[in-house]
Structure formats: structure tokens, C-alpha cells
Amino acid sequence: MSVGGERSRRFLAERARSMRASEIRELLKLTEGRDIISLAGGLPDPQTFPREELAEIARRVIIERGNQALQYSPTLGVTEFRRVLKEFLSSHGVTVNSGDDVIVTTGSQEALYLIAKVFVDPGDVVFVEAPTYLAALNAFRHYGAYFKSAPLDDEGMRTDVLEERIKEARREGRRLKLIYTIPTSQNPSGVTMSLERRKHLLELAEEYDLLVVEDDPYSFFTFEPVEAEPLKTLDKSGRVIYLGTLSKILSPGLRIGWALAESWVVTALELAKQSVDLHSSTLSQFIAAEAMRKGLVDKTVEKARTIYKEKRDVMLESLEEYFPNSCRWTRPVGGLFIFAYLPEGLDTKAMLPEAIERGVAYVPGASFFAEGGGENTMRLNFSYPTKEQIREGIRRLGLLIKEKVGG
């Protein structure tokens, strides 16, 4: 380890001692490229990118279809890509009804933002999982959402608690708006919702007339079969807005996501998108259409599945080996993350500077909880680091935790 590395760790650790939540992200940004093992990110493994094939597709698309691929395109998305995308979704178990439509977005982050822009007015209640995806919370928060959350267990969102929270919100006279969920390989927890819970969630949405936002970046590459179908497919009343993305099944750099929903919803999102960015990259959409049509997405998914399964297993084994018995963690069937619960009383945010000093970073879990709590949790990424880094990172973390708990 270089002296420079040592010095920069000290510097970063210093900064970490007195920081607010938004600063954690900034700090973790700085750890990139240093000799710190980062289990904090959420990046796909570049090994999964089909470079040769994408290079050839990009070249041909520009040569043969450049007049369209390099031009402005409709706000809804490139017509041809939308057609191929609907076929892709249908053939992967996501029901596309005749009254449905799809809009292409600049990553699924933009879809979340547009949904918040269109549907959330200040004070509207948005029901979320605890923990949940931070960037979704931020998008809803920007438009004044009031959050009520339900915890997760091994079967996903506790819909019994969700029901209580809905009733509570109603008693409080609040305006109920939507349920946001990542049912498969949830971020940050890695948990997958059981079929029974999915059905219960939809029943509640039906009974209390709520929209459901199903955020689904991960279901196409689970490592083990998932019996539960997407909410979009189980839904009988057209209240699910289904979000997807190419980021984990082809390339995040294309920055292509989508929302599939009843066409009145899509039209509202289209209008909102018009003033936000007019449309998403035309070139990316042409490349994506070709990649889907040629089966390159399916091929990439196969490769990602193998790579991530191995890495997940290494992380699970390492946790077993190095973390004290007083910790527990999730066993995801997909996605990019394992979520760990340390003994009550340990504060992972306070512990982060020490971890960085020892050359390992993670995301403290508290900011994933919309209503507070989770101070003893951490999110651990297994997709980007190498297997050696995973093992060594978990070893260092384990040692640190053992010192803290004296175990």
C-alpha cells in the first residue's frame, strides 16, 4: 500500500467524521479510484458489457440508419424501439395490455421523476418499503410526498403493516396516492416479494384506489428462479406503472429506461417529459432496438447471471466467515446488493470513517429509511468489486465490527 494511499485514506476519514447524509455520497465518490475497496457503489461489472457486439451495432446503425438515428426523435421514444421493447417485455412475462403504452426515459430515474411530477402533490402519501431506493425517495420528496413505510422481511414488503399504515393515513385525513415497490431483488435489501404478498398488495391498492409503481431493474437476471410474476402481470385493474431499464441488462451508459402503463398515464408522462428533456438519446434507442432484436440483451443477461451469482456467493461465504454471529444479512436471489443488520446500538454512519481508514467503504443504511431508523444497517455491493476485493473487504469490515461489539 502506497503512502499516498495511506494519506488519502486519512484525509477521507477526516472528512467523514462530521458529515450530513448528502455528504456521504460525496465522500463515497472520492473513494473511487483510491486503494479503498468499495462495496458502496451500485455499478454493473463491465465484464458483462458486450463491447464487440455493441460496437458493431452502433457502427451499422449510424451508417445505415443515421438520418434517423442521429436526428431528433419523438418524446415518447423511437417508434421502432418502443415496438421491440413491448415484444421483449411480453416475451419475458410482463403483460402488455392492449390499452397500455410505453414511454422511453433517460434512465428509469427519469421515469420516477416524471411520475412524481405528474402524480405527487404536496402532502400526498407515498407508501414505500423500509428500506427503499434512495433516489426514488428524493424524486418523490422533491414534489412534497409524505412517506409511510412498511418494513421488509424475507418475503418482501410486510403488506400487513402496509395495510395498517394505509388505514392510519386515512384516519389522519391524508390524500393517499401511490405505493412504490421494487418487488424483485429489492434495492437496497436484495429481498424478493412472495406471490402471496404481491397479491395482497394489489388487493390493498384496489380497495384504497392507489396507483402502484413497480420498479423492476433486476427481475430479468435473477440467479435462482422466482415464482412470483410481476405486479404488472398480476394486476387486473390497470393501476400498475411498470418501470424498467437497460442499465443492468445491457449497459447503463446508454441511459435508457421505460415506463409501461395504461396509455392515459403514459400520455401524462409524455407531456411532463416534453419540458424536461424533449426526448432521450435517439442513438441509444436505435442501438437498444437492435440489441434486443438480435438477442444480445438475453445473451448479456445470461452472462451477468453467472458472474453475479458467483460474486454473491463469495460475499455470502465471506459474511459467514468474517462477520460476528450477532449480525444478520439478506440472501438475495438477484440484484446487486446484500443488506446487513448489525447489532442494535452500532451506528454504521459513525463507523464509516474507521472503515475507510482500513480501506473499505459501504453505504450506511439509515438514508434508505424514509421515516428514520436503520442506523445499524449497511448496503454491500457485490456486482462491481472483484471476488478478491469482496472477500478482503468483508474481512476488514468483519474485524472492525468484531472490535466494536467485542465479539
Place this chain on the structure above:
Amino acid sequence: MSVGGERSRRFLAERARSMRASEIRELLKLTEGRDIISLAGGLPDPQTFPREELAEIARRVIIERGNQALQYSPTLGVTEFRRVLKEFLSSHGVTVNSGDDVIVTTGSQEALYLIAKVFVDPGDVVFVEAPTYLAALNAFRHYGAYFKSAPLDDEGMRTDVLEERIKEARREGRRLKLIYTIPTSQNPSGVTMSLERRKHLLELAEEYDLLVVEDDPYSFFTFEPVEAEPLKTLDKSGRVIYLGTLSKILSPGLRIGWALAESWVVTALELAKQSVDLHSSTLSQFIAAEAMRKGLVDKTVEKARTIYKEKRDVMLESLEEYFPNSCRWTRPVGGLFIFAYLPEGLDTKAMLPEAIERGVAYVPGASFFAEGGGENTMRLNFSYPTKEQIREGIRRLGLLIKEKVGG
């Protein structure tokens, strides 16, 4: 002309008879691909796209730098592209101060949206040109802007009127926020602001402590030399936010724009962008960096300049030949549009269905005026149609107008 063409014209004309402003856009969308000459669009001529070179750049970028080019990238933009971009701007007369920074956006539309999101609170006064860019009005409007406008003449925005409007807004006790201007080859008017007016505008901004948003998609390919420097370069107090885009100087399909400003402004825009779309296409940014570095943007600009100058000249000649003497129009030194003023009393929105029936479309000018008026104006695009279409389109329009005014 086919019967189908005739029939679809009738159908579209029918729809046009009773429509609201937002429906005009929808209608014009429908004219695409029919045998209607559209002078309504704002698309670059695909002839200007350097397909061969971009295809090769895309291929190489993905093969050689795929691990980064296909991956997530920072919200501010790809570091390398931002560096190349700053050099490009500097070498083209746009001053980049040491305290400045640049953020990459999903088209310059997103930059406009982020500026509105960050700076405009309900009731804030935004000063604009009359007419001005419709999508900018929509972005500001979304955040509750109160518009005050100043008309254009051959030297651009009437800054004497701007001064009156600023004083008026102050007397009314309103909160003054920013001036939005497209100083060079303005959209929709095609007018370029004189140096004297630019200086006056900046003096006013200084005196009344206003931000200035300089929207500059066109200044890199004016057909005749423009003596006036960018406001960003003339500005001495760091109050100009300078917006640019690749859409007219390389390819709109890459969907890459930028904002250059003091770094505190850029940091605020970065934070806003985080929840909107996280970042813009990484691949597009890698392609753009290579294209700028290799001089491909400059080469494209040269080609565009020649093509558009010829088309502009054909449109000016045709207007001279076919429009009645009671009309006047702008003589742009750049950009994509000519703006025509018909005799008072003529309503271009009411006239549009008849124009479509005769196989020519344009954009009625009224919606470009933030405070109303302009019912007798129209925007005419010369970049996309062929020279033959321009001549024939203007001939048909001229005939129609002559019938209306009886001469």
C-alpha cells in the same frame, strides 16, 4: 398527388379548424411523412450529419473505452468531455473563467428545465424576448414564472423596452429573477442582437441584480460574420448562464447540451439533475468528446453553414417573389428560421387549416409571445425542407395570403 394524400390533408385540415395551442403541435406532428411541405419543423438537415466519421468514432469508443463509455457516469458529465468542451468553447470565443464550471445536460432543454427548477419560484419575473423559444416558456411556466417581454427589431431585443419592463415590475413589487435571451440567430425570429444592445442588457442585469440565461444553439454556424461577442464573454460579474448544444453542430440524436456558469450555479444544477435523470448518456458524451477533439464538429459546422446559407437564400428569394408587399420578414444571419409578419388582422392560426389543405404547414407565431399578440406572425423553417420544397411551399403560402389580403 395521391388520393390518399388529398384525403389525409382534408382530415388534418378538419382537425385544425377548432384547436387549442397545444393541439397545433400535435397537428403538425401528423403532417410529417404526408405529402405536405412542412416549414413547421426545426430539424437539422440530415445531410449535415457526418455519418461515416461518427460510425467509426462510436465503434472505436465502444471497443477501446467500453468499460467507461458503457458505464454509469457522473451527474456533472464525463470528466474528459467536460474538459474538451471547455477548450472547444474557449477556442470559439466563449470565455470560460477560472471560477466557472460546466454541466452536461440531456439536450439544452434539460438545462432550461434545471434552471427553472433551481431559480424560479412562483411569481418570479422572467424577462423574455417577444417572440421567444416556446419550450423555454414552458419550462419557466412550469415553475410559476411571471413573464414580462420586450419586442425584437433588427438589432435584437429592444433593451430600452426591457428597461421599462424591469422598472415596471419593480414598481409592482415583484421579485425580479432573470433575463432569458437567444442573442444570436434567435428562435423563432432569426434576429441577432447588436453589440450595443448586448452591453445594455448586461448593464441592466448588473443594475437590477438579475441572472442572464444566454441560450446559444446557433452562434457557431452563422452564415455571415457576427461582430457581437457572446454575453458570457462580455459579462464582467459572473451573472450569465451560457447554454449550448450539439444538436445543430453535430447531431441532435446524441441528445447532449450543456450549461457553463459560475461553479456555484453549476453545483445547484448538478443537485437538481441528480433527481431528474442522474446523468446524461455516457456513450453520447464519449462520442462527442472524440468528435470535438478530432475537429469533426468544426467540419460539420462548415458543411452546415454552406447548406443552410443556400436554403436561407432560396427562402428569402421566394418570399420576395411570392409574398405580397404588405408582408415583412426577418433576414437571419444564422439559425434555422425566418419569421414573417403578415398584415394586421390576418390570423395565422385560423389560416393554418387552409394552408394544410393546400399542402404546406408552418407554425403560427402567437404561441411564441409570452404576453399575447403575434396573431399575424408565422415561423418558417428553412433547414429541413429541400430547396424545391421551400420554393413551392412559399409559393403556395404566398398565393393563400394574397387571396386573404386581396393583393
